[in-house]
Amino acid sequence: MPRTCLLYQSDRPIPYLTAWQWQKQLVEERKQARKNEKDLPDVLLIIEHPAVYTLGQGSSLEFLKFSPEDPNIECHRIERGGEVTHHAIGQLVAYPILNLDYHQHDLHWYLRQLEEVIIQVLAKFDVPSKRIQGLTGVWINQSGQSQKIAQIGIKVSQWITMHGFALNVNMDLSGFECIVPCGITDCHVCNLNQFVSDVSIEEVKIVIAQTFSQIFDLELQFQAID
Numbered sequence: 001m002p003r004t005c006l007l008y009q010s011d012r013p014i015p016y017l018t019a020w021q022w023q024k025q026l027v028e029e030r031k032q033a034r035k036n037e038k039d040l041p042d043v044l045l046i047i048e049h050p051a052v053y054t055l056g057q058g059s060s061l062e063f064l065k066f067s068p069e070d071p072n073i074e075c076h077r078i079e080r081g082g083e084v085t086h087h088a089i090g091q092l093v094a095y096p097i098l099n100l101d102y103h104q105h106d107l108h109w110y111l112r113q114l115e116e117v118i119i120q121v122l123a124k125f126d127v128p129s130k131r132i133q134g135l136t137g138v139w140i141n142q143s144g145q146s147q148k149i150a151q152i153g154i155k156v157s158q159w160i161t162m163h164g165f166a167l168n169v170n171m172d173l174s175g176f177e178c179i180v181p182c183g184i185t186d187c188h189v190c191n192l193n194q195f196v197s198d199v200s201i202e203e204v205k206i207v208i209a210q211t212f213s214q215i216f217d218l219e220l221q222f223q224a225i226d
Contacts, residue, residue, distance in 0.1 A: 003102055004041040005218035007209055010225050013089055016052040016076060019045065023162045026097045030160050034099075041221070043097035044212055046205050049087040050074075051175055056082040056153055063180040073178075080163040082136065082153035083183030090171030090191070092204055093164065094212065100159040103216065107156060111136055113215055114165050118150045120211045121167070121204070127195045137182065140190055147190035151182060169193060169204050 026043050033040045053064070053075040061068060063084045068075050087093055094117075100110065115131055118138040122129045129138050129149065138150040152165045170193040181187040193199050213220045 002213075002217050002219040005098075005213065005216070005220050006041050006043045006223045007220045008043065008045045008047075008223050008225050009205055009209075010047050013048045013050050016049045016054070016074065016087065019047060019049065019093075019095065020076070020078065023095055023097065027157065027160050027162050030097065030099055031158055034101075034158070039099070039102075042099060042102075042216075042218060043095075044209065044218075044220070045093075045095040045097075046208055047093055047095075048089055048091065048201070049093060051086075051088040052076065053084060053086050053175075053179060054078050054080075054153075055084045056080050059083045060183065063183050065178045065180075078155075078163070080153035080155045082151070083181075084179045085151045085153065085166065085182060086175045086179060087166060088171045088175050090201070091166050091168050092201065092208060093166045094208055095164045096161055096212070096216075098161045098216070100156065100161065105159055107154075110156070110161065111152060111154065114152050114154075115150075117208070117212050117215050118165060118167060120215070121207050122149070122192070124207050124211070125192065125196045125199065127192065135182075135184070140195065142190065142194075145188060147188045148181065148184075149190050149192065167192070167204065167208070169199065169201055 055077045136152045139146040150167045155162045168191045
């Protein structure tokens with residue numbers, strides 16, 4: 001029987017710090033439930049953020065092309081793995097809060113499953129994509145060049161996940177020019193709308209949710225965001 005997963009989506013951008021605090025609250029609630037020998041449903045947040053940069057817990061500042069003290073640029077160091085990345089309107093960010101006790105105690109498996117969600121989402125828009133050995137994320141081959149369309153960075157604590165993946169749909173990619181994306185020199189990034197005409201954020205949200213539920217064998221329950 002599929003496990004329940006609460007699905008939260010927003011029609012408006014959510015500030016990064018708000019979403020980050022929300023994730024931490026959801027994780028702590030699930031840790032406390034485990035201590036009380038109770039179980040809470042998994043959660044999937046699918047949202048957009050206003051322009052922001054985030055650095056993984058071990059990310060190097062050398063991959064920034066601006067000062068992290070610049071008051072005009074929002075930048076946060078967070079507890080996920082991975083290097084620096086960029087979020088902005090037109091990019092969908094998915095944050096799964098999963099209790100891996102009910103899936104697999106295997107972080108490699110979990111990362112590959114997140115990549116598989118993205119690969120299958122793109123396939124549903126007839127866009128072929130790929131993994132690159134030794135790297136995390138999903139790429140599209142364009143004119144003989146690999147372009148990154150999705151970034152992944154996670155944190156798992158007591159086998160409960162947070163953070164997740166970001167899929168570029170129709171965002172302004174110029175923000176990536178201020179960093180070395182994911183710490184990869186000469187990393188080229190792309191949007192889904194470069195390969196699919198008239199693709200909408202709402203349409204992609206639906207496909208992400210459906211695909212995620214299939215890959216992780218979850219039954220989604222839609223929830224309103226207050």
